[in-house]
Amino acid sequence: MTVTLKTLRKDEIEPVLPQLARLRISVFRDWPYLYDGSLDYEEKYLARYAKTPGAVIVGAFDDDVLIGAATGAPLDTELVEFRKPFTGHGLLPVEIFYLAESVLEPAYRGRGIGHGFFEAREAHARALGYQRAAFCAVLRPATHPARAAGYRPLDPFWTKRG
Numbered sequence: 001m002t003v004t005l006k007t008l009r010k011d012e013i014e015p016v017l018p019q020l021a022r023l024r025i026s027v028f029r030d031w032p033y034l035y036d037g038s039l040d041y042e043e044k045y046l047a048r049y050a051k052t053p054g055a056v057i058v059g060a061f062d063d064d065v066l067i068g069a070a071t072g073a074p075l076d077t078e079l080v081e082f083r084k085p086f087t088g089h090g091l092l093p094v095e096i097f098y099l100a101e102s103v104l105e106p107a108y109r110g111r112g113i114g115h116g117f118f119e120a121r122e123a124h125a126r127a128l129g130y131q132r133a134a135f136c137a138v139l140r141p142a143t144h145p146a147r148a149a150g151y152r153p154l155d156p157f158w159t160k161r162g
């Protein structure tokens with residue numbers, strides 16, 4: 001299988017939103033997210049990326065089919081819930097690029113696409129003049145009954161990338 005990563009900006013974002021909404025719902029249904037999303041909500045949530053200056057979606061395409069994507073936007077354009085933990089610690093959202101989410105269909109994992117998502121978003125952020133990026137992760141107790149057997153946390157991957 002040949003997968004191509006493409007950095008999508010403003011006008012290129014809108015056409016992929018329905019595919020990205022479906023992908024988010026199916027990937028984030030799993031542990032540790034356990035997220036019960038609806039297409040209507042997802043499309044509204046994601047529509048912000050098409051309208052936000054500096055936002056980016058990196059799409060992973062197998063031919064024309066979107067099989068993965070990663071999003072990002074200047075932190076000062078993000079929802080207050082995302083900004084608050086930074087302002088609460090004296091960090092200025094205007095200086096930070098927020099690496100929002102990465103989703104990839106399970107069949108395509110473990111081939112370096114996740115690294116490609118970070119590299120492409122970091123390159124986009126650097127081109128806009130940012131020197132710092134941040135993201136958040138979902139924390140759940142290790143004893144949670146819905147924890148999938150054999151789940152490998154992504155912390156080593158994130159730590160290795162700095």
Ligand SMILES: CC(C)(COP(=O)(O)OP(=O)(O)OC[C@H]1O[C@@H](n2cnc3c(N)ncnc32)[C@H](O)[C@@H]1OP(=O)(O)O)[C@@H](O)C(=O)NCCC(=O)NCCS
Nearest residue numbers: 027100101102103104109110111112113114115152153157
């Ligand atoms: C996060 C995600 C996009 C990573 O994509 P990926 O293409 O599989 O990642 P890569 O192949 O680039 O591998 C990244 C690292 O994770 C490790 N990894 C690979 N498969 C893994 C797995 N099943 N579980 C945990 N880590 C794995 C790799 O060993 C690699 O580490 P390395 O650099 O030390 O070799 C993908 O796992 C995913 O969609 N997960 C579900 C959604 C999610 O958790 N998103 C992140 C938060 S929004």
